Amino acid sequence: MATAALRRSIYREFIRSANSRRAAKDGAPLRFLLHPSKKDLLEKYDDRGLENIRTFLRANRLHKGLLERYNPLHDLTTEERIKATARRVGLDMPEDVDPNPKDGS
Template identity: 45%
Template sequence: MSSSTITYRAVIREINRSSVSAPGTRNKVIASSFRALFDKKRNTEEQARFDHDMKNTFIFLHSQRMHKELLERYNPLHDLTPEERIKATARRVGLDVPVNSEKDS
């Protein structure tokens, strides 16, 4: 198997892993666009540079997915609104946030 085929499969696999939608509802245009890019650059004088760029693309996608997973694991409050974050932080130390009378009015 050639290096470009391995790189192509790695990039497509990483795109699928980082996708938030279900496999049946994913946009097929992304995968077909990458396929067209790889077919277009095959057997050209720019192939070595293109392979290097695609390897960097794979590394970027993989690192981005790992960063997201680590944020979710070690910082569970990162995706909350500021109000939800305050409530969760108060609950962490055993307190409840007092009810604000201005919001109730």
């Protein structure tokens, strides 16, 4: 049986790792742990397994934070990443040229 403090710390890690405040308020990250037709799925783990879950969640949250801090281009599309890289070295990307202009010239 898991201790109450350990269970609460896991729930806190889920809330902290939520992508937005709204998702945290809705409890969206907890959906896979709590199933409406079953008992709490955390009941089947012992304390060591719950500590492993908590450690994994904390490490995952910290990893995402470090990626955002030290690699700010990681969540951009390829085109946005190329433009940002060009701007970093003082260049601007050329505007796209339409090979078939519609005005006939």
